[in-house]
Amino acid sequence: MLYNKLLENIILxxxxxxxxxxxxxxxxxxxxxxxxxxxxxxKLQKDNLQKMLDHISTNVPYYSKLNIEKKSxxxxxxxxxPLLYKSTIKENLDDIVIGDRAKLVVEKSSGSSGxxxxxxxxxxxxxVSQAIQTLWWExxxxxxxxxxxxxxxxxxxxxxxxxxxxxxxxDYVAAFGISEEQMKAKLYALEKSPKDHxxxxxxxxxxxxxMAKKNNITGVKFKSVFSxxxxxxxxxxxxxxxxxxxKVYDSYGCTEGLMMAAQKDKAEYYLMSPHVHxxxxxxxxxxxxxxxxxxxxxxxLDAFAMPLIRYYLGDLAVKGTRNKNEKYEFGFPLIEKIIxxxxxxxxxxxxxxxxxxxxSGIFEHLPEVKQFRVIQRTLEEIEIELIPDKGFSEEIxxxxxxxxxxxxxxxPFGIKFEIVDFIPSTxxxxxxxxxxxxxx
Numbered sequence: 012m013l014y015n016k017l018l019e020n021i022i023l024x025x026x027x028x029x030x031x032x033x034x035x036x037x038x039x040x041x042x043x044x045x046x047x048x049x050x051x052x053x054k055l056q057k058d059n060l061q062k063m064l065d066h067i068s069t070n071v072p073y074y075s076k077l078n079i080e081k082k083s084x085x086x087x088x089x090x091x092x093p094l095l096y097k098s099t100i101k102e103n104l105d106d107i108v109i110g111d112r113a114k115l116v117v118e119k120s121s122g123s124s125g126x127x128x129x130x131x132x133x134x135x136x137x138x139v140s141q142a143i144q145t146l147w148w149e150x151x152x153x154x155x156x157x158x159x160x161x162x163x164x165x166x167x168x169x170x171x172x173x174x175x176x177x178x179x180x181x182d183y184v185a186a187f188g189i190s191e192e193q194m195k196a197k198l199y200a201l202e203k204s205p206k207d208h209x210x211x212x213x214x215x216x217x218x219x220x221x222m223a224k225k226n227n228i229t230g231v232k233f234k235s236v237f238s239x240x241x242x243x244x245x246x247x248x249x250x251x252x253x254x255x256x257x258k259v260y261d262s263y264g265c266t267e268g269l270m271m272a273a274q275k276d277k278a279e280y281y282l283m284s285p286h287v288h289x290x291x292x293x294x295x296x297x298x299x300x301x302x303x304x305x306x307x308x309x310x311x312l313d314a315f316a317m318p319l320i321r322y323y324l325g326d327l328a329v330k331g332t333r334n335k336n337e338k339y340e341f342g343f344p345l346i347e348k349i350i351x352x353x354x355x356x357x358x359x360x361x362x363x364x365x366x367x368x369x370x371s372g373i374f375e376h377l378p379e380v381k382q383f384r385v386i387q388r389t390l391e392e393i394e395i396e397l398i399p400d401k402g403f404s405e406e407i408x409x410x411x412x413x414x415x416x417x418x419x420x421x422x423p424f425g426i427k428f429e430i431v432d433f434i435p436s437t438x439x440x441x442x443x444x445x446x447x448x449x450x451x
Contacts, residue, residue, distance in 0.1 A: 014156040015154050015155045018156055019035065019155050022178060023035050023155070026175075026178075027138075032134045032135070032137070032141075033134070033135045033138045034138045034141050034142055034145075036138075037135075037138045037139050037141070038142040038145055038146060040142070041142050041143060041146045042146065042149075044285055045146065045341055045343075046341075050342075051342070052284055052285065052342050052343060052344075053284075055284075055285045056284040056285050056312065057085060057086070059285055059312035059313065060085040060086070060089065060288050060310070061085040063310070063312050063315070063318060063320075064081075064085055064088055064089060064320075066315055067318045067320060068081065070109060071106070071107060071109060072106040072107075073106035074092070074320065076106070077092065077093070079092055089288070089321065092320050092321050093321065094296075094321050094322075095319060095320055095321050107317055107318070108131050108317045109317070110316055112131055115131040115132060115316055115317075116134055116136075116137040117129050117130070117131055118130045118131075118132065118137070118266050118267055119266065130266075130267040130314075130317055130319070131316055131317045132268055132314055132317065133315075133316045136268065136313065136314045136316060137268065139268075139270075139286065139313055140264075140268045143270035143283060143286060144262070144264070144270060147260070147262050147270075147273040148208070148210070148237055150260060150273065150274075151208070151236075151258075151260040152208075152234055152235050153208055153235070153237075156180055157180065157207040157208060157234075158180045158181075158182075158206040158207045158208070159179070159181045159182070159206060159207065159208045159209070159210055160181075160182045160184065160206045160209050160210070161181050161182070161183050161184070161211050162183075162184055162185070162210070162211025162215040162216065162219075163183060163184075163185070163186055168183060182206065184197060186211055186212045186214075186215035186240075191222065194219060194222045195228070197219075198219065198222060198223050198226070199228065201231045202228065202231055205231070205232065206233065207233065207234050208233055208234055208235055208236065209233045209236045209237075209255065210236070210237040210238070210239075211237075211238070211239070211240070212238070212239065212240035212241050213238040213240060213242060213244075213247055213261070214241050214247070216236060216251055217244075217247040217251060220247075220250045220254040220255065221250065223254050223255070224250065224254050231254075231255055232255055232256045232257065233255050233256075234257065235257055235258055235259075235260060236251055236252075236255065236259045236260065237260050237262065238259055238260070238261045238262065239262045239264060242349070242351045243261040244371045244375075245371075246375035248261075260275070261274050261280070261349075263280055263328075263346070263349050265324060269287055269311055269319070269322075269324075270286060270287075271286075271287050271289060271307075271309065272289075272346050272349075275341065276339070276340045277337075277345075279345040279346065279348075280331070280345065280346040281344075281345065282343050282344040282346055283343065284344050285312065285313075286311070286312060286313055287309050287310065287311055287312060288309070288312060289307060289308070289309050289310075289346075290305075290309075290310075290321070291303075291304075291305025291306065291307060291308075291328055291329075291330045292305050292306045292308055293306075294306070301332035301347075302329065302330065302332070302347065303329065303330060304327055304329050304350065305328065305329075305330060306323070306326070306327060307323075307324045307325075307326040307327065308321050308322065308324070309321075309324060310322065326349070326350070326351060327350040327351060328346050328347075328348065328350055329346065329347040329348040329350065330346065330347060331344070331345030331346050331347035331348075332345065332347075333345065357370075357385060357387050357445060358390060358447075358449055359390060359420060359424055360391060361422055363420055363422070365416070365419065365420070370383070370385055370444060370445070371444065373411075373412055373415050373416075374412075377407060377411065377412070378400060378401075378402070379400055379401065379402045379403040379404070379407050380397050380398070380399065380400060380403065380407065381398040381399065381400040382397075382398040382434050383395060383396060383397050383434075383444070384396045384434045384444060384445070385444065385446070386445075386446045386447075386448075387446070387447045387448065387449055388449075389449075390449065391424070391425055392424065392425025392426065392427065393424075393425070393426055393427070394427045394428075394429060395408075395412070395426060395427070395429070396431045396434055397429070397430055397431065398431060398433070398434060399430060408428045409428075412428075413426050413428075
């Protein structure tokens with residue numbers, strides 16, 4: 012308790028002063044925002060959207076050149092702007108970034124979509140992302156000074172991050188590429204010296220849970236688990252919660268500094284509406300209805316150095332709605348479910364689709380399959396690569412997998428199976444379940 016107060020009131024504010032950031036100031040602001048009513052949050056988002064559209068129309072060459080007709084309602088006004096893609100950003104970077112890039116913080120995306128990207132932020136804008144992530148951790152019971160084991164892609168932390176890890180009691184480990192022996196060593200160490208929380212990429216948390224179960228390591232427990240970065244599948248959540256006697260709190264954001272949504276008291280995700288304006292659109296660009304699947308298009312409302320207006324992420328999500336018979340802790344809008352990238356969807360010629368859940372829900376009940384990947388090149392068929400495990404047989408694929416998929420689709424659909432020794436990860440190191448080459 013004493014160290015918690017020391018961190019928040021002295022050490023971290025001093026760090027902000029030295030680094031020129033505003034993390035603690037931002038966190039305190041968001042602690043107040045989260046307590047606003049639904050009506051107050053709606054007004055705040057509308058005001059923030061109005062300010063952003065006024066700014067880009069006057070100060071940002073890329074947008075001012077578009078000559079978009081101004082509307083009195085910012086929600087109508089923004090619909091006049093075109094979708095923004097990574098390729099468009101790269102082609103027009105000089106007309107989108109305001110100010111000296113050398114003085115801005117750069118965030119680079121992994122390029123798992125095939126195009127590497129970079130977003131430039133002021134230190135204050137960058138601090139917003141850190142503040143919101145910490146707020147989400149607090150939703151899961153975190154307090155400054157609590158011990159954390161955190162997974163990440165880059166194990167080389169550098170001087171500033173290494174100091175931060177030490178101050179914040181964080182044990183940082185590689186998310187991907189870590190050996191079984193290294194994982195077992197970490198798990199055995201956690202039995203002797205427990206950590207309060209476990210945080211990181213969903214798939215990496217799941218791999219640690221698998222390793223604990225495989226080796227009958229039963230003494231590892233966490234107060235809570237925070238996940239981000241890739242898809243938290245239901246079977247991931249179930250194994251992590253059961254193995255570590257904990258609860259998983261998932262979040263949804265991206266490297267570009269967009270902290271969109273997170274779980275707290277419900278299965279749905281609270282959308283950080285004063286920070287982002289999120290549209291869920293069908294393939295024709297129309298807003299989807301609650302309960303429907305839509306493409307995620309996001310506008311950040313508090314980043315003026317490099318405004319992202321109607322930024323197409325390539326993700327899919329299901330729009331949420333409030334159940335009048337339930338009580339919600341916060342007034343933020345809801346996302347019912349995060350599906351993943353649009354390349355994580357299998358489509359048929361008739362317009363039906365299967366999402367990653369469709370396949371993970373099959374293979375989670377088949378221990379005879381160690382790993383799988385679904386590849387689609389045409390609308391008429393898919394290829395499924397399989398790495399077999401003990402007890403594998405052709406009956407597994409033709410008697411079970413093929414039958415389940417055909418029963419679900421209720422239409423002719425080709426399925427080719429291929430036994431492989433290795434399935435590559437995405438460029439960022441994350442495992443890949445679906446690889447679609449279909450272009451709409």
